[in-house]
Amino acid sequence: MNRPTTHSNAETNGILVEVQSRYVADESAPMTRRFVFEYTITITNNGSEAVQLQSRHWVITDGLGDVQEVRGPGVVGEQPVLSPGEGFRYTSGAVLPTERGTMHGTYQMHRSDGAQFDATIAPFSLERPHSLN
Numbered sequence: 001m002n003r004p005t006t007h008s009n010a011e012t013n014g015i016l017v018e019v020q021s022r023y024v025a026d027e028s029a030p031m032t033r034r035f036v037f038e039y040t041i042t043i044t045n046n047g048s049e050a051v052q053l054q055s056r057h058w059v060i061t062d063g064l065g066d067v068q069e070v071r072g073p074g075v076v077g078e079q080p081v082l083s084p085g086e087g088f089r090y091t092s093g094a095v096l097p098t099e100r101g102t103m104h105g106t107y108q109m110h111r112s113d114g115a116q117f118d119a120t121i122a123p124f125s126l127e128r129p130h131s132l133n
Contacts, residue, residue: 008104008122014047015082015109015119023128030099030128037126038093041075043107043119045082050112052081053088058105058121063098075107099128 007020021039028036045051058070073079080088094103102125106118 006125006127008124010120010122011046012119013109013117014045015051015107016042016044016046017107017119017121018042018044019121019124021103021124021126023126024093028128033097035096035099035126035128036093037096037101038091039103039124039126040089040091041121042087042089043080043082044087045084047111048084050081050083051109053079053107054110054116055108056105057108057118058103060094060096061102062096063100094126096126101126 006022007018009016009018011017019039019041021037024036024038028034043053053074055071055073056075060068060070076090076092082088094101102123104123105121107121108116109119110116
């Protein structure tokens with residue numbers, strides 16, 4: 001099995017989801033097992049119909065194998081509508097008790113014709129530089 005990298009790309013029904021993550025050293029406190037990561041996501045509508053991001057579902061796994069699931073409406077307080085060719089970018093974060101972890105998930109999308117589908121967010125790693133497995 002290939003190990004996820006700090007970036008990922010996945011396209012579902014014309015919706016491209018690109019992710020880039022990084023360790024935030026100045027907000028982390030390794031001595032108290034607080035490791036802060038941020039990730040920037042770009043969602044691009046390569047399809048032929050407008051879509052709206054309704055909700056998100058994240059699966060976050062820390063280096064000990066503990067899993068946390070997060071579900072909620074929109075992203076960063078928004079439910080963006082993307083016309084064909086448009087994109088939306090945002091940055092958010094995660095705090096783990098370990099210096100390594102992974103994230104993946106889905107965005108529930110609604111098309112202008114009423115169809116709904118889950119756009120895949122491919123797995124990506126959260127890792128402190130120079131950390132070992």
